[in-house]
Amino acid sequence: KQEVTQIPAALSVPEGENLVLNCSFTDSAIYNLQWFRQDPGKGLTSLLLIQSSQREQTSGRLNASLDKSSGRSTLYIAASQPGDSATYLCAVNYGQNFVFGPGTRLSVLP
Amino acid sequence: GAVVSQHPSWVICKSGTSVKIECRSLDFQATTMFWYRQFPKQSLMLMATSNEGSKATYEQGVEKDKFLINHASLTLSTLTVTSAHPEDSSFYICSAAQTGSEKLFFGSGTQLSVL
Numbered sequence: 001k002q003e004v005t006q007i008p009a010a011l012s013v014p015e016g017e018n019l020v021l022n023c024s025f026t027d028s029a030i031y032n033l034q035w036f037r038q039d040p041g042k043g044l045t046s047l048l049l050i051q052s053s054q055r056e057q058t059s060g061r062l063n064a065s066l067d068k069s070s071g072r073s074t075l076y077i078a079a080s081q082p083g084d085s086a087t088y089l090c091a092v093n094y095g096q097n098f099v100f101g102p103g104t105r106l107s108v109l110p
Numbered sequence: 111g112a113v114v115s116q117h118p119s120w121v122i123c124k125s126g127t128s129v130k131i132e133c134r135s136l137d138f139q140a141t142t143m144f145w146y147r148q149f150p151k152q153s154l155m156l157m158a159t160s161n162e163g164s165k166a167t168y169e170q171g172v173e174k175d176k177f178l179i180n181h182a183s184l185t186l187s188t189l190t191v192t193s194a195h196p197e198d199s200s201f202y203i204c205s206a207a208q209t210g211s212e213k214l215f216f217g218s219g220t221q222l223s224v225l
Binding site: 036042043091 | 144146148152153154155156159203205214216218219
């Protein structure tokens with residue numbers, strides 16, 4: 001069964017800290033993996049997309065890594081800001097279906 | 111847990127025809143539903159936000175007359191791709207926000223191929 005888990009479920013940090021969000025998946029035959037953020041009452045915003053052949057992607061203060069063999073991806077957020085507060089979801093694309101993780105709720109305190 | 115049913119899971123149609131995709135929340139009410147699409151090797155992108163009983167809100171670059179969204183009840187939203195063209199071939203997925211909750215639940219997606 002294809003499952004995606006995320007740790008931690010919730011995280012609260014003071015502004016300026018670097019932090020890591022974790023995503024694990026049971027089936028390593030992935031097509032790609034994506035990280036999204038969800039703001040309350042809004043749809044998903046795509047942050048980073050990593051193809052199965054890639055090991056990491058960077059966008060601004062965000063860096064996502066992928067280790068297919070171990071079934072893990074991490075999202076690194078540098079110098080966190082209150083505006084980063086949101087729920088972060090990872091989604092594994094297996095070609096014909098997506099499996100979403102449950103999300104990590106991040107609160108960055110000013 | 112909450113379940114969102116999306117139907118059909120895949121569809122092949124001829125160019126110029128219209129295709130309707132349904133998104134149902136099976137065991138909860140969803141005031142708001144979202145529609146996304148993903149082209150091959152690209153990120154999943156939000157197309158529109160569907161609100162029960164009112165007009166959908168479309169993201170920039172999404173043609174509202176081409177992608178008709180109807181959210182007539184608290185458990186059903188439909189996306190109709192009108193006059194489909196081969197470039198509309200994509201993976202479409204919906205998500206539903208449980209009323210009173212921030213949590214999103216996702217459909218399993220629809221793979222549309224327009225010949």
